[in-house]
Amino acid sequence: MKKKIWLMSLALLLAMSLxxxxxxxxxxxxxxxxxxxxxxxxxxxATTTSLYDxxxxxxxxxxxxxxxxxxxxxLYAGTGIALEWGRRGDVDAIATHARARxxxxxxxxxxxxxxxxxYNYFLIVGPADDPAGIKGLGPEEAFKRLxxxxxxxxxxxxxxxxxxxxxxxxxxxxxxxxxVVRGAEWYIEAGRGMGPTxxxxxxxxxxxxxxxxxxxxxxxxxxxxxxVTEGDILLNVYSVIAxxxxxxxxxxxxxxxxxxxxxxxxxxxxxxxxxxxxxxxMALFTPAAGMEGK
Amino acid sequence: xxxxxxxxxxxxxLIISLDPEVMEIxxxxxxxxxxxxxxxxxxxxxxxxxxxxxxxxGKRILxxxxxxxxxxxxxxxxxxxxxxxxxxxPxxxxGILFTPAAMVVGQxxxxxxxxLGLTISALSGVDKAIKDTAISLGATExxxxxxxxxxxxxxxxxxxxxxxxxxxxxxGCAMMVGGNIRGFxxxxxxxIALETVRGELELAIALGIILIGxxxxxxxxxxxxxxxxx
Amino acid sequence: MFLLEVANLHQKYGKKEVLKGVDLSVEKGEVLALxxxxxxxxxxxxxxxxxxxxxxxxxxxxxxKDVTRYQRLRLETRRRMALVFQKPVAFKASVYDNIAxxxxxxxxxxSDISAKVSSMLNTVDLADxxxxxxQTLSGGEAQRVALARAMITQPEVLLLDEPxxxxxxxxxxxxxxxxxxxxxxYETTIIMATHDMAQGQRLAHRIGVLMxxxxxxxxxxxxxxxRPRNMKVAQFVGVENIIKGxxxxxxxxxxxxxxxxxxxxxxxxxxxxxEVSVCIRPEDITLALSKTSSSxxxxxxxxxxxxASSGALARVELGCGFPLVALxxxxxxxxxGLEVGKDVYASFKATAAHIxxx
Numbered sequence: 001m002k003k004k005i006w007l008m009s010l011a012l013l014l015a016m017s018l019x020x021x022x023x024x025x026x027x028x029x030x031x032x033x034x035x036x037x038x039x040x041x042x043x044x045x046a047t048t049t050s051l052y053d054x055x056x057x058x059x060x061x062x063x064x065x066x067x068x069x070x071x072x073x074x075l076y077a078g079t080g081i082a083l084e085w086g087r088r089g090d091v092d093a094i095a096t097h098a099r100a101r102x103x104x105x106x107x108x109x110x111x112x113x114x115x116x117x118x119y120n121y122f123l124i125v126g127p128a129d130d131p132a133g134i135k136g137l138g139p140e141e142a143f144k145r146l147x148x149x150x151x152x153x154x155x156x157x158x159x160x161x162x163x164x165x166x167x168x169x170x171x172x173x174x175x176x177x178x179x180v181v182r183g184a185e186w187y188i189e190a191g192r193g194m195g196p197t198x199x200x201x202x203x204x205x206x207x208x209x210x211x212x213x214x215x216x217x218x219x220x221x222x223x224x225x226x227x228v229t230e231g232d233i234l235l236n237v238y239s240v241i242a243x244x245x246x247x248x249x250x251x252x253x254x255x256x257x258x259x260x261x262x263x264x265x266x267x268x269x270x271x272x273x274x275x276x277x278x279x280x281x282m283a284l285f286t287p288a289a290g291m292e293g294k
Numbered sequence: 295x296x297x298x299x300x301x302x303x304x305x306x307x308l309i310i311s312l313d314p315e316v317m318e319i320x321x322x323x324x325x326x327x328x329x330x331x332x333x334x335x336x337x338x339x340x341x342x343x344x345x346x347x348x349x350x351x352g353k354r355i356l357x358x359x360x361x362x363x364x365x366x367x368x369x370x371x372x373x374x375x376x377x378x379x380x381x382x383x384p385x386x387x388x389g390i391l392f393t394p395a396a397m398v399v400g401q402x403x404x405x406x407x408x409x410l411g412l413t414i415s416a417l418s419g420v421d422k423a424i425k426d427t428a429i430s431l432g433a434t435e436x437x438x439x440x441x442x443x444x445x446x447x448x449x450x451x452x453x454x455x456x457x458x459x460x461x462x463x464x465x466g467c468a469m470m471v472g473g474n475i476r477g478f479x480x481x482x483x484x485x486i487a488l489e490t491v492r493g494e495l496e497l498a499i500a501l502g503i504i505l506i507g508x509x510x511x512x513x514x515x516x517x518x519x520x521x522x523x524x
Numbered sequence: 525m526f527l528l529e530v531a532n533l534h535q536k537y538g539k540k541e542v543l544k545g546v547d548l549s550v551e552k553g554e555v556l557a558l559x560x561x562x563x564x565x566x567x568x569x570x571x572x573x574x575x576x577x578x579x580x581x582x583x584x585x586x587x588x589k590d591v592t593r594y595q596r597l598r599l600e601t602r603r604r605m606a607l608v609f610q611k612p613v614a615f616k617a618s619v620y621d622n623i624a625x626x627x628x629x630x631x632x633x634x635s636d637i638s639a640k641v642s643s644m645l646n647t648v649d650l651a652d653x654x655x656x657x658x659q660t661l662s663g664g665e666a667q668r669v670a671l672a673r674a675m676i677t678q679p680e681v682l683l684l685d686e687p688x689x690x691x692x693x694x695x696x697x698x699x700x701x702x703x704x705x706x707x708x709x710y711e712t713t714i715i716m717a718t719h720d721m722a723q724g725q726r727l728a729h730r731i732g733v734l735m736x737x738x739x740x741x742x743x744x745x746x747x748x749x750x751r752p753r754n755m756k757v758a759q760f761v762g763v764e765n766i767i768k769g770x771x772x773x774x775x776x777x778x779x780x781x782x783x784x785x786x787x788x789x790x791x792x793x794x795x796x797x798x799e800v801s802v803c804i805r806p807e808d809i810t811l812a813l814s815k816t817s818s819s820x821x822x823x824x825x826x827x828x829x830x831x832a833s834s835g836a837l838a839r840v841e842l843g844c845g846f847p848l849v850a851l852x853x854x855x856x857x858x859x860x861g862l863e864v865g866k867d868v869y870a871s872f873k874a875t876a877a878h879i880x881x882x
């Protein structure tokens with residue numbers, strides 16, 4: 001008798017735990033089934049944090065899911081991590097913004113093709129009192145000024161992301177060895193995504209390099225103003241790359257291609273171009289499908 | 295202070311209004327941690343019983359090692375599990391990286407030392423004569439182990455509760471192997487970590503309140519078990 | 525063929541040798557009591573017999589089969605026996621579940637278990653106790669539950685370790701009755717360890733005296749008490765009169781023992797000149813007020829040193845050149861008008877003088 005009860009409760013617990021992994025939450029979020037194994041097809045994209053923090057993915061995700069009947073998993077990662085996951089075959093596509101590294105990734109055979117879908121600009125933001133006096137300068141001059149005066153602090157992403165790469169490129173163009181820069185007392189490495197880095201810069205009243213999209217998305221909560229906004233080097237191009245199925249046969253190349261087609265389709269390109277206008281009074285991104293030279 | 299105050303008020307609103315996102319994340323946390331605790335218990339309790347039951351060379355050292363692993367850094371376990379189940383890893387064919395299953399596996403690995411160690415010490419509290427009695431009455435080794443576990447059932451329950459507490463409050467491993475995918479692998483701790491650095495404080499505070507509440511409940515349950523039955 | 529037999533059993537706990545070559549065998553249906561002082565190794569023997577512990581050396585045969593080592597055979601054999609420990613522990617469960625345990629581990633079905641347990645609860649007179657928490661029972665009740673738990677499978681061999689230690693007289697007699705009943709009704713072979721010699725005498729067909737890891741003597745109870753093999757056994761089984769002397773002559777099995785100038789006659793094979801002790805059970809000594817012409821070959825004038833009564837008996841300490849204790853009924857002591865300082869004659873037969881070496 002007792003033994004049966006023990007066994008039954010054991011079986012019940014086991015069943016519950018399996019159900020727990022596999023079943024959807026009880027109608028708290030009715031349209032979000034959460035299966036353990038891909039009962040529903042899944043496609044996984046590792047995205048640069050700047051795209052994620054603007055809310056663009058959250059905006060596009062349901063549309064894609066509805067159109068293709070698939071679950072889109074968006075993984076929040078800097079460009080460096082996204083590329084590493086891509087190399088390991090842990091994601092089906094990556095959306096990043098570091099042209100040289102992306103081209104290298106494709107050349108190494110990990111990615112099928114680099115497909116540009118949007119761009120915007122980086123800008124240097126900082127406290128309104130601008131202790132180093134960089135307002136209105138070009139990006140390289142601004143960085144020189146920071147280095148020379150040592151006034152104010154600078155928060156770097158410090159996470160091997162696309163933005164971080166861009167920052168390093170600017171230091172290089174300004175004529176500095178990055179290793180020397182990062183040794184400076186006023187230089188802070190956040191090791192975080194774009195949004196978090198902005199939050200931190202605001203808290204510290206420090207300068208930082210950010211993409212326009214994320215800055216606009218976070219602007220309301222930040223005590224930072226745009227200081228440097230013009231310069232060819234500040235161009236920020238977003239591209240999407242499907243992971244090469246020859247390298248990693250288990251990736252979902254079909255859906256990855258669907259995602260690329262989706263992002264570059266005229267309808268979605270138009271949406272990308274309009275994204276943020278309502279909230280911020282200006283677009284966060286410029287659609288750029290077909291501009292492969294960027 | 296106003297930030298915290300306002301955040302707190304909004305967080306309470308989110309909880310009281312049963313905000314779908316908050317509830318969904320909390321519910322997923324509970325399910326994943328419950329699953330990993332149950333599965334790990336099913337493995338660890340019998341093995342703990344076996345370790346307790348048998349005498350063998352190096353038993354003491356083994357138990358010491360297990361106890362050392364109680365506070366093994368969760369990110370180290372996260373890294374280990376990531377390397378195992380990443381497509382490029384030896385278990386990559388399972389394709390479970392960035393899924394709840396991966397988080398369950400990670401949490402199971404994470405709480406295994408606690409479950410094993412506390413099970414063994416729970417069983418050590420059982421009168422040695424119970425083992426002899428069971429064996430003498432014709433029990434096989436496993437029947438005798440089961441009898442000992444039943445004798446220590448409240449202490450074993452406390453061990454399981456501790457394991458659950460560690461599983462649900464862990465963030466590093468869940469972040470690394472789950473990927474913190476919204477609506478799929480985002481749980482309370484990873485959501486708090488993300489939302490705090492992104493400045494979305496209300497959601498973070500709301501989830502933090504729920505998490506602390508759960509910790510409180512777990513502690514109360516533990517206390518009740520310990521006071522009433524030991 | 526013996527049901528259970530052990531040969532040359534050795535056991536060590538660390539460096540300490542607790543069994544030094546014990547040979548023992550019991551027949552089906554027999555009750556054997558192992559008596560001996562605390563620490564003699566009784567529990568160790570029972571644990572080895574129940575196949576709980578493996579001996580350091582020696583063999584165990586169950587129904588003729590060597591069951592010393594093979595694991596499978598050990599479980600199978602263990603399931604034909606049961607051991608009740610000196611301090612039985614109850615599982616944290618109901619009395620019913622405790623008694624049902626041995627059936628459950630053998631995979632009996634629920635209705636069979638239920639029928640057997642209720643019948644057993646009646647047998648041990650705990651019919652209403654099924655749902656009681658087994659850990660809240662009194663000592664006597666707990667012991668009966670332990671006995672019921674062991675007997676539920678009707679084992680061929682029941683091993684009991686001090687089954688009535690620390691029990692009140694009523695509980696003790698209840699347990700003793702149950703032991704006898706199981707032996708008679710189910711022909712259960714019983715091996716029990718006890719330090720209570722009277723209990724051994726009451727219950728056992730044979731008694732084995734275990735001292736310091738050695739089986740000193742084994743035989744029928746009267747044999748053990750009348751003719752202890754050596755001094756230690758004699759002392760342990762309560763022979764009160766142990767008188768040291770030297771054999772002065774041996775005349776065809778009848779020896780004369782010189783004790784401080786007095787001569788005690790007894791039956792023995794020892795030769796003249798050997799140092800011996802003469803054991804005389806107190807109840808074998810008769811007292812008389814005058815020298816009688818009884819058939820007793822030993823008769824000594826003696827002075828009464830002390831009279832103590834215990835129950836219906838009177839214990840009389842005498843001095844007759846050597847100390848002697850006699851036991852007689854209080855009634856006859858009164859009729860004879862025995863009192864301290866009075867001179868009497870103490871007599872006993874040559875056959876009552878058991879002569880041992882040393």
